[in-house]
Structure formats: C-alpha cells, structure tokens
Amino acid sequence: MLDVAMIERGLEKTGKSKGGLAAAMGVRPGAVSEILGGERLVKASEIIPIMEYLELNLAPIMGRVGAGAVIEPDYEQVPPEGLGDITLPFPIMEETVAFEIVGDSMLPKYESGDVIVVYKDQRHPLSSFYGEEAVVRLKTGERYLKTIERGKSPSVVNLTSFNAKPIVGVKLDWVGEICLSMPKGQLERLRAKSARPRKKGK
Secondary structure (H helix, E strand, O other), rough: OOOHHHHHHHHHHOOOHHHHHHHHHOOOOOHHHHOOOOOOOOOHHHHHHHHHHHOOOOOEEEEEEEEOEEOOOOHHOOOOOOOOOEOOOOOOOOOOEEEEEOOOOOOOOOOOOOEEEEEEEOOOHHHHOOEEEEEEEOOOOOOOEEEEEOOOOHHHHHHHOOOOEEEEEEEEEEEEEEEEEEOOHHHHHHHHHHHOOOOOOO
C-alpha cells in the first residue's frame, strides 16, 4: 500500500525533508533513511502520518468534465494549480488528477457533481480502452466522460453514454484512465470531516 518509491516521490514533489517526515512520524531522523535504504519497514501506525505529510492522498481537481455538457478547456476559468484538492482515504501510487462531472448523460452511474480521479498520463494504447469508460480530450479540445468505442478507422473513435446521442468519428488527444470515482455525497462528508478540528491528545 505504501512503498519506498511513493515516499521518494512525495519528498521530491513536495520539497519536504526527511527530517520533517521523521518528525511527523514521531521517529528519530535516521529512521526515514533506513526505510528508504530498505533497512527498515514502514509500521502500520506510520502510514497515515507519512501519507498526510507527503500529501500522497491528494489529487488536484483540474477542471470539469462533460457528461452531456460540453467542456471547452480554452474557455474554462481554472487557475493553473486547479480548483483545489480532493483528499482520498488512501495513498495513490501514481500521478493522478481529478475532474468534477457536469451533466447527466452518464446517469445512473455518475451524477453531476461527482468527482472522478484519473491517471495523469495515458498508460496504454487507445485500442485497449475500447468498451471502457474514461475521461477523454478531443483533438479539438473538448473534454468528456464517455465510453470509448471503436470507430471506422484506427485513428477515430465513437463516444457513447447512457442518456445522450453518440459522438461519432472523433480523434482523441488524451485518454484519462479512471482510477476511482467519488459520489458527491461522499465527497461532501469527507470535506466536512477534514474541516473538523482534531481533538488534542492529553
């Protein structure tokens, strides 16, 4: 669930120090070097402090994705750092980004306001996604949450959904493989929980 590569990635991405991580874990400074060197295992009680200190459970919300609605990133008012972060209850092994769903064409599986987390980099060829739901960006810039279907030629696809007409014969610039989705209600509960002040130990 939490390995050395994830810890190293977290240290590099956040610019935080091994000393700071050790303090967050409540261990002596040399313990982090021992973990990174394979001389010591991460204890179960240390997973959450590591995850939270290195922000391994955060995915930036980088905009909205259309499930029926058309999202054109060129006209979308999203700052470079995104719309905020989604806090997950577990660490994610690879770089991910999140999008808020707008529209109802993927009901009942996805509702408007749900958040979907996808891998930032396309990890597999287009043909491997036929028949799968994914976040896609067209060559013309629009972004959708759709099911990818084989097109008339290898360079084009058809995009289908539960409650809308298919988008036929389009070329894709990027496929965001789905890592997980979070219903709007669950997301609101997590946000409320994280906003509550923690009780100080005696």
